[in-house]
Amino acid sequence: AGPGTMAAAGAASGGRTGGAAADWGGFEDNMQGGGSAVIDMENMDDTSGSSFEDMGEMHQRMKEEEEEEAEGEAGAAEEEDGEFLGMKGLRGQLGRQVADQMWQVGKRQASRAFSLYANIDILRPYFDVEPVQVRARLLESMIPVKMIHFPQKIAGELYGPLMLVFTLVAILLHGMKTSDTIIREGTLMGTAIGTCFGYWLGVSSFIYFLAYLCNTQITMVQMLSLLGYGLFGHCITLFVTYNIHFHSLFYICWLGVGGLSTLRMVAVLVSRTVGHTQRLVLCGTLAALHMLFLLYLHFAYHKVVEGILDTLEGPNMPPFQRVARDIPVVSNAVLNTTAKAIALTL
Amino acid sequence: FAGLADVSISEDIPVEGEITIPVGSRSPDEDFSTLDEPVRDTIMRDLKAVGKKFVHVMYPKKSSALLRDWDLWGPLVLCVSLALMLQGGSADSKDDGGPQFAEVFVIIWFGAVVITLNSKLLGGTISFFQSLCVLGYCVLPLTVAMLVCRLVLLAGSGTISFIIRLIVVVAMFGWSTLASTAFLADSQPPNRKALVVYPIFLFYFVISWMILTFTPQ
Numbered sequence: 001a002g003p004g005t006m007a008a009a010g011a012a013s014g015g016r017t018g019g020a021a022a023d024w025g026g027f028e029d030n031m032q033g034g035g036s037a038v039i040d041m042e043n044m045d046d047t048s049g050s051s052f053e054d055m056g057e058m059h060q061r062m063k064e065e066e067e068e069e070a071e072g073e074a075g076a077a078e079e080e081d082g083e084f085l086g087m088k089g090l091r092g093q094l095g096r097q098v099a100d101q102m103w104q105v106g107k108r109q110a111s112r113a114f115s116l117y118a119n120i121d122i123l124r125p126y127f128d129v130e131p132v133q134v135r136a137r138l139l140e141s142m143i144p145v146k147m148i149h150f151p152q153k154i155a156g157e158l159y160g161p162l163m164l165v166f167t168l169v170a171i172l173l174h175g176m177k178t179s180d181t182i183i184r185e186g187t188l189m190g191t192a193i194g195t196c197f198g199y200w201l202g203v204s205s206f207i208y209f210l211a212y213l214c215n216t217q218i219t220m221v222q223m224l225s226l227l228g229y230g231l232f233g234h235c236i237t238l239f240v241t242y243n244i245h246f247h248s249l250f251y252i253c254w255l256g257v258g259g260l261s262t263l264r265m266v267a268v269l270v271s272r273t274v275g276h277t278q279r280l281v282l283c284g285t286l287a288a289l290h291m292l293f294l295l296y297l298h299f300a301y302h303k304v305v306e307g308i309l310d311t312l313e314g315p316n317m318p319p320f321q322r323v324a325r326d327i328p329v330v331s332n333a334v335l336n337t338t339a340k341a342i343a344l345t346l
Numbered sequence: 347f348a349g350l351a352d353v354s355i356s357e358d359i360p361v362e363g364e365i366t367i368p369v370g371s372r373s374p375d376e377d378f379s380t381l382d383e384p385v386r387d388t389i390m391r392d393l394k395a396v397g398k399k400f401v402h403v404m405y406p407k408k409s410s411a412l413l414r415d416w417d418l419w420g421p422l423v424l425c426v427s428l429a430l431m432l433q434g435g436s437a438d439s440k441d442d443g444g445p446q447f448a449e450v451f452v453i454i455w456f457g458a459v460v461i462t463l464n465s466k467l468l469g470g471t472i473s474f475f476q477s478l479c480v481l482g483y484c485v486l487p488l489t490v491a492m493l494v495c496r497l498v499l500l501a502g503s504g505t506i507s508f509i510i511r512l513i514v515v516v517a518m519f520g521w522s523t524l525a526s527t528a529f530l531a532d533s534q535p536p537n538r539k540a541l542v543v544y545p546i547f548l549f550y551f552v553i554s555w556m557i558l559t560f561t562p563q
Contacts, residue, residue: 120466127467131540159468159541166548173552177559189449 126158126221134160141229144263148271154222161200161228167235168196175242175301195297200228203289210285214278216269226265233261234294241298250298258294262287396420403483406525413476413529421482425454428489428553431496432560450556457549458482465530465542472533481546484526488550491518492557499562511558519554523547 137160145152172192201224208223218226237253266283273279380388396419429450462477470477495511526546531539 120463124467127464129541130537134541159464162464163544163548166545170548170552170555173555177555189453 123158126156129157129159133157137229138232141232141264142257142260144260144267145271146267148267150271151217152268152271154218154226154268156219156221156225158221158224158228161225161231164228164231164235165196165200168231168238169193171235171238171242172196172297172301175238175297178242179301199293200224200231203227203293207282207286207289210282211269211273214273214275214282216273216278216282218269218272226268230261230265230290233257234297237294238297242301254291254294254298258291262290265290392417392419396423399483400486403486403525406528413472413480416476416479418475418479418482421458421479421485424482424485424489425451428454428485428492431489431492432556453552453556454482454485457552461542461545461549464545465534468538468541469535470530470533470542472530477530480526480529481549484522484529484550485553487518487521487525488515488553488557491515491554492560495557495560496562499560503561515554515558519550522550526550 133155137155137157169192172195173188176188176192204220204224204227207227208218208220211218211223237250237257241250241253266287269283269286270279273282395415395417399417399420429447432450433447458478458481461481462474465472465477466474491514494514498507498510498514501507523543523546527539527543530546531542534542
């Protein structure tokens with residue numbers, strides 16, 4: 001019953017291929033040449049609607065037809081010549097199987113690559129910016145708007161925020177290195193990337209959720225963009241204060257620069273929210289988180305005097321512990337050397 | 347062959363010539379010809395290709411050899427050697443101050459992938475692996491800087507050595523950035539070159555920072 005049905009299927013597909021051959025007569029000659037590189041241009045005009053997929057389908061159909069014919073042959077050959085089974089039958093079948101497998105793999109790879117490309121295309125409109133626009137938006141992020149009665153326009157682009165997050169990561173690395181931060185159960189780079197991206201994505205999602213509760217007219221991409229540009233103030237403050245270690249300078253920058261960028265974000269959100277309670281909740285949360293993040297970034301990676309704790313406490317130190325000390329810059333070096341001297345004598 | 351019945355050939359076109367079409371490139375023997383050559387030939391061919399690209403990086407002219415036949419051998423070798431050289435700074439288990447091997451590896455490849463995606467999203471015409479190839483090969487000046495820094499640190503680690511290291515690393519960082527922008531910026535629309543150059547600048551800045559702050563314990 002097996003060979004019978006296969007022969008019938010072969011005949012049916014042969015009939016189908018025969019019907020298709022009437023339409024695609026020109027191609028049939030070329031395909032039977034075994035993948036010849038020469039394509040007759042005359043015949044191309046007859047099949048002007050052909051596409052690569054159609055060629056692939058036709059090829060597949062022809063291969064199936066060949067397979068079924070050859071399987072019938074190989075079956076007959078196997079029954080007749082049992083000894084020559086290894087030579088001709090196997091090689092033919094193996095070759096066909098390999099060709100089939102390669103076609104499947106190729107198809108799978110192509111579809112996977114296509115889906116990956118399609119995913120990139122989803123993000124493409126958010127990166128459609130000019131350098132002038134980016135510069136303008138960076139400067140605007142420090143200027144709080146005064147008109148809060150009309151919903152303010154937020155540009156939904158992701159290039160600027162992404163670059164600002166990466167810049168913050170680089171500045172954080174610089175700060176960690178100059179403050180000799182020692183991280184036990186992690187890596188410097190991992191911590192920096194995790195902190196910055198975690199803040200940007202996490203706080204954006206949280207504020208978006210609150211905005212949804214407070215009926216604010218804002219989309220997720222706009223929220224990501226707003227918070228991302230709000231990190232510009234953080235970048236400036238940290239860049240200045242990681243190099244010039246004066247506490248009063250940091251507090252001035254924190255209030256001034258950080259405050260300006262927070263005020264801008266708050267003003268934009270207020271212009272898009274209705275109701276006093278909602279405005280208070282949303283903007284209070286955002287302001288608190290934004291300012292506290294800057295405070296955290298400064299003090300967590302401030303110049304620490306790690307050497308004292310290390311030598312005094314030894315291996316009982318819990319992991320990922322850093323203690324910030326308010327030591328004025330001038331006596332830092334003196335304290336370091338005295339601590340090391342004491343440790344050496346102990 | 348029903349379709350051929352309609353085809354008519356006029357009398358004065360000579361129907362002659364070779365009927366066999368030279369399709370020699372697809373014959374199975376040719377595909378296997380590179381398997382029969384000695385291993386040394388294969389390795390030397392690949393090494394020569396990698397070496398030629400190194401020369402292109404050190405003297406960045408406007409040539410398309412790096413882009414045309416991209417390969418990732420060179421970036422792999424550079425990345426592994428850079429990560430190995432950067433690793434020696436933390437032999438003590440208490441002091442995890444230096445970057446681990448995996449960290450450097452991940453930073454370089456993840457950073458290169460992000461820059462490539464960024465340049466593609468901004469409308470670049472370069473393909474994914476070509477961009478990875480260029481960014482990987484342009485790490486060569488920084489690897490040279492790392493070597494020089496290690497040699498300088500063998501001599502001593504005072505202020506003078508820091509100044510020497512700073513100068514060398516800054517010079518190589520500039521060279522890397524210039525070399526990669528020479529290859530990559532051409533594939534962008536002309537008014538967006540700055541948008542593509544900035545992440546490359548950040549990427550090489552981070553790597554240079556890791557090299558500069560490397561201190562063997």
